[in-house]
Every structure is written in C-alpha cells, then in structure tokens.
C-alpha cells in the first residue's frame with residue numbers, strides 16, 4: 001500500500017497535498033496496489049483527497065504545529081498499522097525534514113525531491129534533478145520500504161475520483177518539545193516555491209526605485225516577484241525574493257527575467273522553469289542561451305510596453 | 315557549547331556537468347572542488363560565532379576519502395577547533411548520516427549543524443537522517459539561530475513566511491542563507507589550521523538503500539525566439555498561443 005502524507009499547513013490542504021496524492025495514486029498503479037492519504041492535525045475538506053486518487057483518508061488529531069520528530073513517528077506508526085510500505089511526502093519546507101527521518105525510522109531507501117513517476121521493471125527507480133537542475137539522476141531503491149518526497153509542480157493533479165470519508169486513527173505520539181509561531185512575509189502573493197508565474201529583475205535596473213514596472217507586470221499576470229542575488233544583497237529587494245543556487249530554487253511555468261545577465265549560479269535556481277522569457281539590452285547576455293523567448297532592448301522601454309500588451313489582451 | 319558541523323565537498327558552482335561510463339558516473343575530469351557553500355558560509359560560521367560568544371568548541375566532520383583533507387583544513391582555517399574524517403567513499407545519504415550519527419553520539423554535542431543541501435545531489439536529507447538516528451529535533455532551513463544556556467531560537471524559511479521555533483538543546487539544524495555571513499580565512503588561521511587535530515576514523519557498517527544508477531542531461535533548449543522590442547503584443551500572443559502558458 002502507498003501512504004501519502006497530505007500536508008495541511010494552517011489547517012488547509014494546498015496544491016502540494018493534491019499533487020502528492022495524485023502522484024501516490026499513480027505510484028500505487030505502478031506497484032499494483034492501493035493509495036491512501038493521511039492528514040495530521042486540522043485539515044479542512046480532507047475528504048477531497050479522494051478526488052485525486054486516495055481510496056481512504058485517515059487523520060491523526062492534535063498535531064497542529066509542525067515538529068518533524070513527532071510527525072515522523074505519527075506517519076511511520078500509521079504506515080505500520082495500515083501495512084503501507086511506500087510513503088510519499090511533498091518536498092516542501094516541512095516535507096524536506098520528514099523524508100530523511102522517515103527513511104531512517106522505516107529502514108527505507110529514499111529519494112528526496114523526485115520529479116517524475118517511478119518505474120518498476122525488475123527494480124524500483126525514480127528520477128530527480130541534481131547539480132542544481134543541470135542534470136537528472138535516476139535512483140534505484142533496493143529496500144522493501146520506500147520513501148519519496150515529491151518536488152512541487154512535477155505533475156498536474158487531475159480529478160480521477162470523488163470525495164471519501166475521513167477516518168480518524170488513534171495514534172498518540174506525545175507532546176511536542178518545540179514552541180512554534182509563524183509570520184508571513186510574501187504580501188498577498190503566492191509564495192515563490194509554489195508560484196506558477198514569476199517576474200524577476202536584476203542589477204540592470206539600477207535601483208529599488210525602478211521596481212514599480214516590475215510590480216506592475218507581476219500584477220497584470222498575477223505573478224510573484226523575484227530577483228537576482230546582488231539585488232537582494234544590496235537590500236533593493238527583500239531576501240526571500242532571491243532566486244538561484246544560494247537562494248530559492250523555483251520551477252514555475254513561466255519565468256520572466258528582466259535585466260539579469262544569466263550567471264550560472266542564477267540559472268541553477270531557475271533553469272527548470274517550463275518557459276523562460278529574457279529581456280536584456282545586451283544581445284550577448286548569457287541568459288539568452290537558456291531562454292525560450294528573448295527581447296533585446298532597454299527594460300525601461302520594453303517592460304511598460306509589455307504591461308500594456310498584457311492589459312490589452314486581458 | 316559543544317558544536318558539530320557537517321561539511322561536504324562539492325564541485326565548484328561554475329562546473330560543467332558531464333557524465334562518463336555509459337552515463338552512470340559523474341565526470342570528475344577538470345572539476346575543481348569547493349566546500350559546499352551552505353556548510354561553509356552559514357553552518358560553520360554560525361557555529362564559530364556561537365563558540366566565540368558562549369565558549370566551547372567547534373568540531374567539523376566529513377565522510378570522505380583522504381583527498382577531502384584540503385577542504386577540512388579550510389574549515390579549520392576559518393575557525394573550527396578540530397576535525398573528524400570518516401574514511402569512506404560516500405555512496406548514499408543514509409550511509410553518510412549513519413557515520414555522522416555514530417560520531418555525534420560518541421561526542422555528545424549540543425547542536426549538530428548541516429547545510430540546507432549539497433549543491434551537487436541536492437538531497438537535503440542528511441540532517442534529517444542524523445536527527446532521527448539521534449532521536450533529536452531537527453529544524454530545516456534555519457535562517458537565524460540564537461542559543462545560550464541550553465535554549466535556542468531558530469527561525470526557518472517556510473512557504474511565504476518565517477517560522478520561529480524555540481527549543482532546548484540538543485538538536486540538529488540545517489543552515490540556509492541569512493544564518494551568518496561568509497568568512498574568508500586569514501593567514502594566521504591558515505597557519506594555525508596545520509596544527510589543529512584532524513582525526514581519521516574508520517566507518518561503521520552501514521547500508522546504501524538508494525543509489526544513483528544513471529544520469530541524463532536535460533533536453534537542450536532549441537534556441538531562443540527573439541521578439542521585436544516594439545511589438546510586445548506579439549510576445550503576449552506567443553505566450554498564449556504557442557507556449558500556452560497563460
């Protein structure tokens with residue numbers, strides 16, 4: 001049996017949970033078995049996970065604040081009770097600390113950040129991006145128990161079933177030793193790791209006062225804003241917007257790069273974007289080699305025109 | 315405060331990535347290596363700062379062959395007090411984590427640091443694994459860490475925000491940008507590093523439950539399609555009708 005931990009930060013199931021359950025269902029088909037989902041703590045509308053392929057949804061109450069130690073115990077104990085040997089979690093800020101822990105606890109082989117469905121022809125194999133997106137590696141897991149964390153935006157979840165009842169599991173993992181609290185910082189925008197559309201700008205914009213047009217573009221598109229490292233380092237933009245090898249790694253459907261040269265460390269964090277648009281006044285800028293669409297021109301003229309063009313087409 | 319920092323060696327960030335032996339192995343020819351940036355810039359420097367503020371010691375640990383000693387010496391030059399090298403070729407995250415956990419248990423550290431991930435295999439697994447072996451809390455992607463007198467406050471990146479975690483030592487933390495500022499080793503540090511202890515220990519038995527079997531390069535971009543800067547309507551049309559992305 002495949003058990004998917006569907007995370008519900010703040011009591012809410014999000015895209016990552018639906019992707020993980022859909023992936024779990026497809027993995028169960030590969031293994032010729034069934035897929036069930038597990039939620040921990042509050043999870044509104046958990047029964048909806050049935051729509052993405054969970055044949056049953058279980059919940060363990062009381063686990064409302066993330067603690068990797070407790071959550072690992074809960075998931076491993078649920079797997080044990082239900083007889084699940086393959087565990088799927090999301091490769092999110094929380095999932096990243098669960099994958100390795102679960103692997104140790106369950107004596108399982110693991111792949112963290114898988115980007116495609118497993119195959120099972122004689123041996124169980126899964127792919128993931130390595131070398132910061134510059135290559136794809138195939139991993140073989142050779143243990144009966146398996147743990148996979150799924151990279152966001154790796155597949156598009158489809159509705160293939162209907163709501164199911166949620167059954168509660170009586171598993172007690174004791175009280176957490178951590179005290180946690182949260183604060184938001186991304187304004188109203190979709191957080192970068194989850195964003196499907198991203199508008200990013202670099203040092204070529206010369207100063208923070210010139211970001212108005214970048215924000216306008218993000219707004220007409222409903223996109224999230226990002227920036228290159230020097231822009232965050234000089235304090236023109238907040239640190240959480242820094243993308244690249246040492247910042248956030250993203251894989252949106254659309255990445256628009258404005259006045260960014262395309263240094264290898266920048267590309268490492270964005271090269272898995274599905275479509276890349278580069279706007280740069282230098283036709284020799286390395287970024288054009290990694291782009292799908294390019295505009296050679298002055299950003300201060302091109303970007304306002306692009307904003308108008310999007311408005312006109314809306 | 316007794317601190318342990320896990321350091322790894324990775325190809326330089328500008329390395330050209332290629333594979334040999336029927337795409338089953340990373341081609342190391344012409345590759346120069348660096349200390350994994352997250353380990354060096356954030357984990358190691360924050361550990362040294364905590365030692366400077368609270369007293370105690372910073373030990374670095376690496377699982378790898380003798381050719382890693384150069385990287386380990388750099389960590390000593392930056393300010394670690396001593397080092398452990400587990401003499402083994404690392405093949406899987408579980409294997410490495412098991413070795414680190416054995417040493418960590420024996421040493422009884424207050425905090426074990428890792429980087430948020432290595433920039434080659436991008437696993438972000440080893441810290442979590444070590445924490446599970448030690449049965450301790452694990453805080454991933456720490457962007458700030460304050461610790462004194464057995465208590466600590468760690469801020470970590472979560473989607474769209476920051477989570478603040480208060481906890482007691484011992485625990486394991488992985489370090490991300492923000493936790494500290496890079497330090498360049500000075501001449502005195504480099505000289506002193508030569509005399510600091512680097513203890514080589516043999517590995518304990520451990521399994522490799524998941525291993526890489528082959529590599530592929532992502533499909534190359536077919537070439538950029540240039541759009542006239544005077545005609546942004548055309549770019550919008552291409553994104554809608556050709557790329558079908560919006």
Ligand SMILES: Cc1cc2nc3c(=O)[nH]c(=O)nc-3n(C[C@H](O)[C@H](O)[C@H](O)COP(=O)(O)OP(=O)(O)OC[C@H]3O[C@@H](n4cnc5c(N)ncnc54)[C@H](O)[C@@H]3O)c2cc1C
Nearest residue numbers: 202203204228229244245246259260261263265281282299
């Ligand atoms: C270990 C390491 C890790 C790193 N990690 C990261 C990382 O995570 N993320 C990251 O971004 N960088 C990272 N870097 C830095 C990286 O190497 C580059 O220095 C950085 O990405 C350059 O930022 P930029 O493109 O904004 O600026 P620049 O390289 O200065 O490029 C500015 C670009 O703007 C163009 N331009 C100027 N004016 C205009 C105009 N009016 N209209 C249109 N175009 C214009 C120029 O032609 C140029 O191409 C790292 C470096 C190292 C060594």
Ligand SMILES: Nc1ncnc2c1ncn2[C@@H]1O[C@H](COP(=O)(O)O)[C@@H](O)[C@H]1O
Nearest residue numbers: 320322377428429431432437438439440
């Ligand atoms: N061979 C190694 N020896 C010691 N520490 C390591 C080794 N490999 C990885 N680490 C540590 O584990 C962290 C996460 O690595 P990974 O899980 O491989 O992404 C790194 O940032 C290092 O701190």
